[in-house]
Amino acid sequence: MTAPEDTRGVIHRREAIRRVGLMLGGISFVGGTALLTACERERPAAGASRIGEFTADDIAFLDEVADTMLPETSTPGAKAARTGAFMALMVTDTYEPKDQQVFREGMRKLNEASRQANNTDFMSATPQQRLALLETLDREQKTYTDARDAARREQRPSAEEHLPDQRQEAAPGTPTTITADAPAHYFRMMKELALLGYFTSEIGYTQAQRYVESPGRFDPCVPYTPGEKAWAPHA
Numbered sequence: 001m002t003a004p005e006d007t008r009g010v011i012h013r014r015e016a017i018r019r020v021g022l023m024l025g026g027i028s029f030v031g032g033t034a035l036l037t038a039c040e041r042e043r044p045a046a047g048a049s050r051i052g053e054f055t056a057d058d059i060a061f062l063d064e065v066a067d068t069m070l071p072e073t074s075t076p077g078a079k080a081a082r083t084g085a086f087m088a089l090m091v092t093d094t095y096e097p098k099d100q101q102v103f104r105e106g107m108r109k110l111n112e113a114s115r116q117a118n119n120t121d122f123m124s125a126t127p128q129q130r131l132a133l134l135e136t137l138d139r140e141q142k143t144y145t146d147a148r149d150a151a152r153r154e155q156r157p158s159a160e161e162h163l164p165d166q167r168q169e170a171a172p173g174t175p176t177t178i179t180a181d182a183p184a185h186y187f188r189m190m191k192e193l194a195l196l197g198y199f200t201s202e203i204g205y206t207q208a209q210r211y212v213e214s215p216g217r218f219d220p221c222v223p224y225t226p227g228e229k230a231w232a233p234h235a
Contacts, residue, residue, distance in 0.1 A: 051085060052092030053104065059084045061107060064123060066194035068130045078198045086197035087190070099183060106186020110137065134187075141185035147178040155180045 049056045063084030070078040091103050114122040118129045
């Protein structure tokens with residue numbers, strides 16, 4: 001028995017979000033469950049002039065950021081999948097105002113970082129310059145995110161709270177200048193949405209992954225050759 005079409009779509013997207021979350025270390029996405037609802041909407045048409053506060057130039061910028069992360073290889077890249085428009089839509093429809101501000105300010109910061117590193121805007125930088133910049137920002141966001149997660153773990157109730165006062169004083173802490181309520185790093189947001197947008201697109205689903213429209217026979221043990229594409233998820 002198969003699920004109705006709309007239910008299958010939700011399950012596919014939920015599975016896609018889970019898989020992309022695992023790629024990023026098992027984190028929760030900015031936007032949370034609202035991403036599922038927003039993914040129900042049809043993707044913006046090619047050449048959309050504006051999505052919320054994002055102009056056509058903003059969308060083109062996000063396309064290039066995403067395409068630097070997921071370039072064309074043997075399969076089309078993120079720009080071909082219109083990932084920039086998807087990112088703009090998700091920020092507009094699922095992010096809280098404070099997170100929208102972080103994301104949009106992050107676009108400015110990324111461009112300024114390109115000027116400082118390469119003496120040129122991101123859009124005018126070479127592919128090699130773009131990649132080197134995004135790799136630097138990815139390391140920066142990883143350090144930031146780890147510090148924020150550590151601060152949040154320290155806030156959780158634990159057995160330490162029930163120890164005698166002397167034991168609590170002796171227990172080592174993890175000092176950090178990043179607080180538990182600090183916002184997500186802007187590049188973390190961009191990376192999340194780029195991966196999610198690409199791997200839930202038709203290109204990502206049917207070309208970057210292997211996809212079969214309807215389930216076939218049961219194969220309990222299928223030979224795997226290193227480097228093969230992963231199978232796209234089903235309900």
